Amino acid sequence: MSDVISLTDLIHRKVYAPTGDEEGAIENLLVDPDSGIVRFASIKITGDISILMPWAAMIFSKSKSGFVLTHRGESIMRSRVLN
Numbered sequence: 001m002s003d004v005i006s007l008t009d010l011i012h013r014k015v016y017a018p019t020g021d022e023e024g025a026i027e028n029l030l031v032d033p034d035s036g037i038v039r040f041a042s043i044k045i046t047g048d049i050s051i052l053m054p055w056a057a058m059i060f061s062k063s064k065s066g067f068v069l070t071h072r073g074e075s076i077m078r079s080r081v082l083n
Contacts, residue, residue, distance in 0.1 A: 007029055007031075010026055010029060011027065011028070011029070013026050013065070013066045013067060014064065014065075015058065015066060015068075015069065016061070016068045016069065017068075017077070018069060018071065023077060024043045024044050026042070027042050027043065027044040028041070029042075029055075030052075037055075038055045039055055040052050040053060040055055041055055041058065041067075043077075051080045056070075056072075057069060058073050
C-alpha cells in the first residue's frame with residue numbers, strides 16, 4: 001500500500017496557514033459512512049474553539065508532518081474565527 005495512514009495517526013496533527021503559521025490541530029475526523037471518505041476535520045484552534053473544516057480544504061505536507069490549508073481553507077478559517 002502506498003501513502004496510507006490510519007485515522008488515529010491524523011488526530012493531533014498540526015494545521016498550518018499557507019504562510020506557515022500554525023493555526024491549530026486536528027481533534028476529530030468526520031467520515032461519510034457510505035463511501036468511507038473523510039469529509040471534515042474538526043480543528044481545535046484555541047481553548048474551547050473548534051472549526052469544522054472541509055477535508056478538501058487542506059493538503060498533507062510531508063515536510064511539516066501536518067496539514068496546510070488551501071486558500072479556500074484559509075478563507076473558511078478567517079471567516080469562522082472572525083464571527
